[in-house]
Amino acid sequence: MDFVSWKEREIHREKFFIADGIINRSLWDKAPVKVLFLMKEAYESSSNVMEEWALNDYLAGKKLNELGKTMWWSMAQWVDGVNKLVETGEVNSFDKDYKSNPKMEEAFHSCAIINIKKSSGKSSSSSDDLSTYVDSDWDLLMEQIQRINPDLIICGATYPLIESKLVKSEPIAEWLYYKNGYHFVDFWHPSNQWPYKVKYYSLMSALKQSKEQWIPKKLV
Structure with a gap:
């Protein structure tokens, strides 16, 4: 993506810009389901940092147990759950040891994340x-x-923000929309304060009901 031109737009000019995208291209290419998270915004918490950075590069260099924000852990659980749902046809049990599970870490690094802002x-x-x-x-x-x-695009409390930009249509299943050639899931933000299990099983149960509609054609 040409982020150089993106940064030149008036709304971004001379402001701290954080790029984003696919975390690990090799794992993305091998992923059973290519999951993109459409999120709100990333930020630099330290005023001493002057050099711009990319969110996907930052996450690619981190293990799950090194990431302090609970949103990353939820996202790892969801991607792993989606992959297993496609592979087995069933909702896999919640893994309480997710932070030390290398398969969970691999699933997380196989996704893509972009921010609206x-x-x-x-x-x-x-x-x-x-x-x-x-x-x-x-x-x-x-x-x-x-x-x-x-x-599959999982919107972290962002779907209402983009809905007017998409073609008008009713949901095709619980929380699921097919618009502009892509499947969008209108769901909670991963940092939502509901327990991990509640978020995981809510999303997986809804996606199981609609999997015949969003499952990648190459896997059918």
Whole structure:
């Protein structure tokens, strides 16, 4: 993705920009289901950091037990669950030892993550602010999605922000929409305060009911 041109847009100019995308290209290419998370915004917590960085590169160099934010752990559980749902046809039991499971770590590194807002990120998000970035950058966001070309897009409390940019249609299953050539899941943010198990089983149960619709054609 041409992030150089992206950064030159007025809304991003001279602001701290955090790129994003596929975490590990090799694992992405081998993944049973190519899962993209559409998130809100990333941010640099230290005012001393001057050099811009990419979220996917940062995550590629980290193990699950090194990542302090609970959202990454939820995302790892969800990707692993989606893969196993496709492989077995059933919802796999929640793995309470996920942080020390190398398969879970591999699943996490096989996904892609993009943020709606790529500059001036904050620790808490405003819907009005994020909508401004959707309006400004939707063409580039859609281009980034198309370049990544995922099988399933899990929206972390972002679907309402992008819905007006997509073709109008009713959900085809629980939380599931097929729009603009992609399957979107309108779901909670991974850092939602519900217990891990509740989030995991809620998502997996819904996706099991609709798997015949979103399962990658190459696996049918």
